[in-house]
Structure formats: C-alpha cells, structure tokens
Amino acid sequence: MTQLVLLLLLAAGAAWLNWRLGLSRMRREIEARARPLDDPEIEALVARFGGELGLPRLRARLYDMAVVNGLATPDGDVFLTTALLQKRRLGAFRPEEVASVVAHELGHVALGHHTRRMIDWTGRSVATVLLGAVLSRFIPFFGFVLAAMLGNMASAGLSRRDEYEADRFASALMLKAGLGVEPQVAMFRKLATMNPGPRPPAWLSTHPDIEARIAAIEANAAAWRAEAPPPA
Ligand SMILES: [Zn+2]
Numbered sequence: 006m007t008q009l010v011l012l013l014l015l016a017a018g019a020a021w022l023n024w025r026l027g028l029s030r031m032r033r034e035i036e037a038r039a040r041p042l043d044d045p046e047i048e049a050l051v052a053r054f055g056g057e058l059g060l061p062r063l064r065a066r067l068y069d070m071a072v073v074n075g076l077a078t079p080d081g082d083v084f085l086t087t088a089l090l091q092k093r094r095l096g097a098f099r100p101e102e103v104a105s106v107v108a109h110e111l112g113h114v115a116l117g118h119h120t121r122r123m124i125d126w127t128g129r130s131v132a133t134v135l136l137g138a139v140l141s142r143f144i145p146f147f148g149f150v151l152a153a154m155l156g157n158m159a160s161a162g163l164s165r166r167d168e169y170e171a172d173r174f175a176s177a178l179m180l181k182a183g184l185g186v187e188p189q190v191a192m193f194r195k196l197a198t199m200n201p202g203p204r205p206p207a208w209l210s211t212h213p214d215i216e217a218r219i220a221a222i223e224a225n226a227a228a229w230r231a232e233a234p235p236p237a
Contacts, residue, residue, distance in 0.1 A: 020130035042085065176225050
C-alpha cells in the first residue's frame with residue numbers, strides 16, 4: 006500500500022515537473038519566434054476586443070509557423086501564425102475572419118484552459134499508473150498499455166470540451182464587438198477546405214469535427230437571439 010502511494014506521488018510529481026519544463030521551453034521558443042503583427046485592420050479589431058474586455062493593451066502578435074493557426078500562451082499572449090497572415094495578405098481571409106481566431110484564443114486564456122490541462126495532465130498520469138497497476142494483475146504488461154490508451158481517450162475528450170468552450174466565448178465576443186458569428190463560421194469552412202485528408206475518429210481527436218463546431222456556434226447564437234430579441 007505504502008509502495009503504491011509512493012508510486013502515485015512520484016507519478017504526479019514527474020508529470021507536474023514535465024509540464025513546468027515544457028512550459029518554460031515553450032515560452033523561450035515563442036519569444037524567439039514572435040514579431041509584431043503589422044496588420045492595421047486586424048490590430049484595430051483586436052483593440053475592439055480589448056475595449057469590450059476592459060483590456061486596453063490587448064494585442065496579438067505574429068508567430069513564425071508554417072501551419073495556419075492561432076495560439077495562446079498560459080500567460081495570455083495571443084499569436085497568429087505567419088502561414089495564416091500570408092494567406093490573409095493573398096486575400097484568403099477577411100480581417101473579421103482572422104479576428105475570430107484571436108477571439109477563440111482569448112477564450113482559452115479567459116477560461117483558464119491551460120491550468121485545467123495541467124491539472125488534467127497530472128491527474129491522468131496518476132490515474133494511468135493506478136489503473137495500470139490494477140489491470141496488470143489481470144493482463145500482465147498490457148494492463149499499462151490499456152490504461153495509457155484509456156487516458157489518451159479521456160484527455161482527447163477533455164480538450165475537445167475546451168475547444169467548444171473557447172468557440173462559445175469567441176462567439177459572444179464577436180457579437181459584443183458587433184462582428185456577428187458569421188465570420189467565425191466562414192473561417193471554419195475555409196479551414197476545413199485547407200486541411201483536407203483523413204481525420205482521426207472524433208473520439209481520438211483533440212479537436213472536434215468542424216461541422217459539429219459550426220453547428221454549436223449557430224445553436225449558441227440562435228439561443229442568445231431568442232433570449233434577447235433585437236429591439237423592434
Ligand atoms: Zn482552441
């Protein structure tokens with residue numbers, strides 16, 4: 006029993022340390038690759054978000070990366086990738102569509118998703134050891150493999166939940182800023198055509214299916230409209 010407790014403490018400690026080290030490495034890498042956005046139209050929309058959120062110094066920066074994406078650090082820095090901005094310069098995206106990516110990343114920051122991931126990560130490591138130890142009595146060695154697989158599925162489910170929450174936050178912010186949810190939906194449709202090819206099954210994927218995300222955004226917007234109909 007004491008041995009098991011020790012093992013669990015060790016697993017939790019190792020997971021936490023691993024997370025912290027990963028975080029400081031990520032911070033260094035990001036700062037080395039960060040540049041100003043240099044896009045007045047998008048900067049103006051981000052400033053509008055800042056006004057709505059009471060964050061007058063809110064900004065998004067450029068992050069050198071070949072994948073069309075947005076990212077946020079646990080400290081609350083928001084980035085758009087160079088690949089995204091390049092496509093925007095070629096006219097692939099409207100400024101409002103790009104702003105919806107910033108709004109989504111702000112959602113992750115505002116809702117504390119990084120902290121939640123850290124707690125999930127630590128909890129999952131402990132649960133995997135515990136479950137693995139139990140399962141190994143019945144299925145030697147493969148008990149741990151099975152436990153790790155179940156752990157992966159559980160965290161994929163949790164990070165999908167974060168995506169829906171960040172989308173919902175973004176929709177609310179887009180509406181408050183007077184942009185509506187249409188650019189958010191349009192952006193998803195464009196991203197879907199840009200990243201074709203086989204997708205992992207939904208239960209293994211950390212990102213929910215794009216069609217499901219669009220449906221959720223439209224359902225939220227419709228529910229909010231019903232709650233507060235526009236003045237006649
Ligand atoms: Zn996200």
